[in-house]
Amino acid sequence: MVTLGIEAFLDADRGRVSPTVGLVTNPSGVTADLESTIDLLNGSDAVDLEALFGPTHGIRGNEHSQDEITEHIDEKTGLPVYDLTSQGTGRNGGPNGTTVEQIANLDRLIYDIQEVGTRFSTFARVLGRVLAEAAKADTPVTVLDRPNPIAPFGSAGTLAGQPGGAALPIVHGMTVGELGRYFANEMALDADLSIVEMERWSRDRWFDDLELTWVPPSPNMPSLDTALVYPGTCLFEATTLSEGRGTTNPFELIGAPWVDATAFAAMLNDIDPPGVKFRPAYFTPMFSKHERSDVEGVQVHVLDRETFDPIRVGVTMVLTAFYEYAECGWVRTNGGYPIDELTGGSELRTATADVRNGANLRMTIDHVVEGWEREAAQFLEENAEYLLYD
Structure with a gap:
């Protein structure tokens, strides 16, 4: 057992x-016996x-992602809880509302959150911010390592920058x-970083091979099935289709009121x-896009992980939706198109215009996927110096 x-x-x-x-953590910070890292450290003589x-x-x-998590006292432990997510920076430049002083007053920061293996995850960004602000505060950071639940996929998809310029596929x-x-x-941080490594974990193991219980790191990541499809279906966050937020199967359910479920599934199959x-x-999503509207679409069922490619599936679904439904569009903000930020470029957005203008759908899917595969193909090999496990 790991x-x-x-x-x-x-x-x-x-x-x-x-x-x-x-301690930087959330409900996913637990032992194999489901004991909370918060409770264990709070009751430990070691810290x-x-x-x-x-x-x-x-x-x-228990907070919605759009809510500002204000500073408060945790009822169970009596400890102050500081925000890592509110918009902007704290009054002294900390990571989104946390001040450098709050970190500098500590001998060490400990980080224990289950990652989901995808660049889009907010937790990867949180880790980068924590490391940057701890370096400013001259406070050491210890990361308590956890499995990458989708590690057998290797690396895939477009490269794009994280805060500070650290690119990930x-x-x-x-x-x-x-x-x-x-x-x-990669962010050139003068960080005092230590890693408490796992024992008996290897990169060829899915999370459910490990005799561990999945504790959702986010309400929108309820299961390993979600984590498997998320790298591809997260692309729908930047479209006018629902990505399943507000349902019990976020990122597995994709649709809109103007989609024909039977026809869309048939095209994809x-x-x-x-x-x-x-x-x-x-x-019927209970919140987020198409809230309380009757929605038709598809559910993505992974039948064979060894051949399943989440990037190809996501690109296939997006291009097919744009090809078939004129109502399908891209979300726009004052900064432009969020899909370009998600994917690190405009290739997918351009490809949707191409298929609407008569380009062959299957050939366009292959063109986008193969281009993205070339970007990520050597990522792990080129960054082997950072790897701790085979």
């Missing part, structure tokens, strides 16, 4: 000094836990500890990307 970073940390002999620490830092959805997972293939090492170097089947689906 030994997680939190378990190795608690087992280690760290001497008699109990440093004051802050003096003085503060908690809440990423998206908060330390207890859509599917990055790294554990959270490896990401920390990569960010610290006719294209037949490997390892997947599309089922006609009917749903």
Whole structure:
């Protein structure tokens, strides 16, 4: 059985000094026995836990992503909870509302959040910000490592920058500890970073091979099935179709009120990307896009992980939706098109215009996917110095 970073940390002999620490975590910070990292550190003689830092959805997972998590006292522990997600910077330039002083007053920051293996995840961005602000505060950071749940996919998809310029492919293939090492170097941070490594984990293992229980790191990541499709279906966040937020199957359900579920599923199944089947689906999002509207679309069912390619499936679904439905469009903001930020370029947006103007759908899918594959093909090999596991 895999030994997680939190378990190795608690087992280690760290001497008699109990440093004051802050903990960046959420509900996914648990041991294999589902004991909370918050509770374990709060009750440990090895550290003096003085503060908690809440990423998206908060330390207890009960905040909506669009809510500002204001500074407050955690009722269970009596510890102050600081915000890592509100818009803008804190009064002293901390990561989105957390001040450098809050970090500088600590001997160490500890980070324990389950990553989902995809660049789009907010937790990868949180880790980068934490490392940057801890470096400014001259506060060491310890990352308690956890499995990459979709590691067998390797790396795939377009390369795009993270805060500070550390580029990642859509599917990055790294554990959270490896990401920390990569960010610290690529962002040129003078960070005092240590990783508590896992034991008996390897890159060829899916999360459900590990005898571990999936604890959702986000309300929109309820299962490993979600994590498998998320690298591709997250692209729909930048479209006028629902990506399933507000349902029990976010990122597995894709649709809109103007979609014909049976026809859309038939088109996708006719294209037949490997390892997947599309089922006609009917749903009503309780919030987010098309809130409380009757929606038709598809549910993505992964039948064979070994042949399933989430990037190809996502590109196939997006291009097919734009090809078939004139109502399908891109979300626009004052800054332009969010899809260009998600993918690191305008290739997919341009390709949707091409298929609407008569370009061959299947050939366009292949062109986009093959171009993105070339971008990510050597990512893990070129960054082997940051990897901790085979």
